[in-house]
Amino acid sequence: MMNKINRVAIVGGTHGNEFTGAYLIQKFAQFPKLITRPSFETVTLLANPKAFAAGRRYIDQDLNRCFLQQKLQDPTLGSYEELRAKSIQNMLLSNRDKQVDFILDLHSTTSNMGLTIILVNSHPFNLKLAAYLSHVNPLVKIYRCSFSSVVENPFLNSLCELGFAIEVGPIAQGILKADLFQQTEELVHQVLDYLERFNEGKILSTGETLSVYHHLSSIDYPKQEDGSILGMIHPQLQDRDYEPLSPGEPMFLTFEGKTLVYEGKSTVWPIFINEAAYYEKLIAMCLTQKQQINL
Amino acid sequence: MMNKINRVAIVGGTHGNEFTGAYLIQKFAQFPKLITRPSFETVTLLANPKAFAAGRRYIDQDLNRCFLQQKLQDPTLGSYEELRAKSIQNMLLSNRDKQVDFILDLHSTTSNMGLTIILVNSHPFNLKLAAYLSHVNPLVKIYRCSFSSVVENPFLNSLCELGFAIEVGPIAQGILKADLFQQTEELVHQVLDYLERFNEGKILSTGETLSVYHHLSSIDYPKQEDGSILGMIHPQLQDRDYEPLSPGEPMFLTFEGKTLVYEGKSTVWPIFINEAAYYEKLIAMCLTQKQQINL
Numbered sequence: 001m002m003n004k005i006n007r008v009a010i011v012g013g014t015h016g017n018e019f020t021g022a023y024l025i026q027k028f029a030q031f032p033k034l035i036t037r038p039s040f041e042t043v044t045l046l047a048n049p050k051a052f053a054a055g056r057r058y059i060d061q062d063l064n065r066c067f068l069q070q071k072l073q074d075p076t077l078g079s080y081e082e083l084r085a086k087s088i089q090n091m092l093l094s095n096r097d098k099q100v101d102f103i104l105d106l107h108s109t110t111s112n113m114g115l116t117i118i119l120v121n122s123h124p125f126n127l128k129l130a131a132y133l134s135h136v137n138p139l140v141k142i143y144r145c146s147f148s149s150v151v152e153n154p155f156l157n158s159l160c161e162l163g164f165a166i167e168v169g170p171i172a173q174g175i176l177k178a179d180l181f182q183q184t185e186e187l188v189h190q191v192l193d194y195l196e197r198f199n200e201g202k203i204l205s206t207g208e209t210l211s212v213y214h215h216l217s218s219i220d221y222p223k224q225e226d227g228s229i230l231g232m233i234h235p236q237l238q239d240r241d242y243e244p245l246s247p248g249e250p251m252f253l254t255f256e257g258k259t260l261v262y263e264g265k266s267t268v269w270p271i272f273i274n275e276a277a278y279y280e281k282l283i284a285m286c287l288t289q290k291q292q293i294n295l
Numbered sequence: 296m297m298n299k300i301n302r303v304a305i306v307g308g309t310h311g312n313e314f315t316g317a318y319l320i321q322k323f324a325q326f327p328k329l330i331t332r333p334s335f336e337t338v339t340l341l342a343n344p345k346a347f348a349a350g351r352r353y354i355d356q357d358l359n360r361c362f363l364q365q366k367l368q369d370p371t372l373g374s375y376e377e378l379r380a381k382s383i384q385n386m387l388l389s390n391r392d393k394q395v396d397f398i399l400d401l402h403s404t405t406s407n408m409g410l411t412i413i414l415v416n417s418h419p420f421n422l423k424l425a426a427y428l429s430h431v432n433p434l435v436k437i438y439r440c441s442f443s444s445v446v447e448n449p450f451l452n453s454l455c456e457l458g459f460a461i462e463v464g465p466i467a468q469g470i471l472k473a474d475l476f477q478q479t480e481e482l483v484h485q486v487l488d489y490l491e492r493f494n495e496g497k498i499l500s501t502g503e504t505l506s507v508y509h510h511l512s513s514i515d516y517p518k519q520e521d522g523s524i525l526g527m528i529h530p531q532l533q534d535r536d537y538e539p540l541s542p543g544e545p546m547f548l549t550f551e552g553k554t555l556v557y558e559g560k561s562t563v564w565p566i567f568i569n570e571a572a573y574y575e576k577l578i579a580m581c582l583t584q585k586q587q588i589n590l
Contacts, residue, residue: 110467172405172467174571232471276469
């Protein structure tokens with residue numbers, strides 16, 4: 001663990017139709033004083049400008065699945081997003097004097113996820129910062145991805161041990177909502193202020209027990225044999241991200257009006273319920289296990 | 296005015312990422328008895344299958360702006376949607392024995408529009424049907440577009456004097472919401488049942504005064520000189536479609552936090568507030584005038 005954060009990257013528009021982060025980046029680029037702190041430098045990056053201009057998640061493939069080390073080192077890969085991932089790695093890491101120590105990647109979701117911090121590792125620094133944020137802001141939830149090592153992590157955040165993605169919702173793709181824009185901006189400031197206090201040696205332990213939602217599995221929509229979906233998220237489950245779901249409770253409603261229940265053996269906490277971009281990934285929701293961690 | 300409706304077309308997926316209509320069409324195609332009525336034939340049409348498969352509004356251009364008579368007759372136009380528009384005209388109108396008398400085109404919106412009927416003309420039959428639907432269902436609102444003649448109407452509904460589009464929301468692009476799916480399906484059944492009673496000569500006057508929201512103008516987002524937006528729908532206006540907006544009331548919030556107010560001279564009723572697909576059309580909302588019509 002380093003003693004000081006020297007350089008922070010705030011990234012938006014990794015998915016081109018997630019406007020909250022993309023426009024926040026543009027605001028920060030226009031008014032850099034907002035993200036300036038005395039003890040470190042902050043840079044902004046609009047990660048997928050071509051997809052943002054097109055108002056689409058991506059041009060050729062999901063940029064936030066292009067950061068596997070193996071892919072970044074493969075010279076034969078040449079889709080727009082594969083090239084862009086290499087270019088981003090180069091921008092953020094190549095120059096030893098300008099290497100970033102912390103990456104904040106701003107996303108949005110159609111799911112009712114509030115302000116979710118997506119941890120791709122369990123670095124104590126990230127956990128402490130996440131604990132602090134959830135302590136000062138009740139909208140903040142903490143989701144821990146399933147990747148067991150950096151090597152298998154394809155997210156942009158894999159470029160750097162410190163930092164995480166922020167996933168805000170619910171919001172449709174391709175729009176801005178002022179309240180969510182302001183909440184996200186406030187969260188960015190809370191992160192930067194925390195990093196500043198860390199550099200000043202002024203971090204106080206929050207002494208908190210932290211609730212973390214650990215990824216268990218993902219669930220696909222009910223499907224016909226030809227692969228087309230035959231049902232929707234059940235109205236009783238829609239918008240209930242982070243709430244407990246017990247065996248036997250409604251999960252899907254088929255187009256014919258039949259209720260399909262959750263058939264697992266124990267209570268789970270679903271998130272990413274009805275995320276638009278996950279239909280093509282065969283994910284209707286992710287199931288998590290709520291756990292208390294003592295820091 | 297004809298004495299009998301012989302053939303009805305229910306259209307969905309005119310915009311490929313508006314899933315409610317597209318999946319309703321698939322359900323009706325799979326279970327045709329649902330839309331069968333004794334006195335007329337009902338056909339379904341997935342209008343833009345290529346855009347639906349891609350999960351995008353359109354491939355080359357907005358299909359629902361390709362139905363100007365002048366464009367349909369121009370043999371030099373050849374984008375995917377221009378060709379598709381000609382093909383749809385051919386499917387629905389070319390065979391004199393199989394010509395449709397009524398078109399219902401199913402759309403969805405990220406705006407809080409409830410179940411909106413979009414009238415592209417003021418045909419008494421359409422007005423009476425709209426009055427009936429708003430009478431039996433309080434979620435139904437009636438919006439009258441600005442086109443003064445069929446000739447300037449580029450919508451799919453311009454193919455047929457009778458019928459209208461249904462615009463349901465709020466819902467993100469690329470997802471299904473069970474409650475809105477069911478409400479839309481119920482509205483389709485109410486339309487078909489009304490047409491059946493019309494053919495049976497059993498339409499009773501509702502004797503109602505009808506509220507119609509007449510299009511006045513559209514308002515763009517506040518912009519910088521380079522054309523990029525510099526603000527969002529004001530939180531106090533978000534989701535307040537069909538509610539009155541008076542001069543001096545908040546309309547936009549700039550990224551810098553400044554409130555911009557409505558500067559018109561009289562009260563208006565905004566709709567299509569923050570519709571995702573209208574950012575590129577330079578429309579932040581449409582302003583309407585609420586009017587009472589006696590049928």
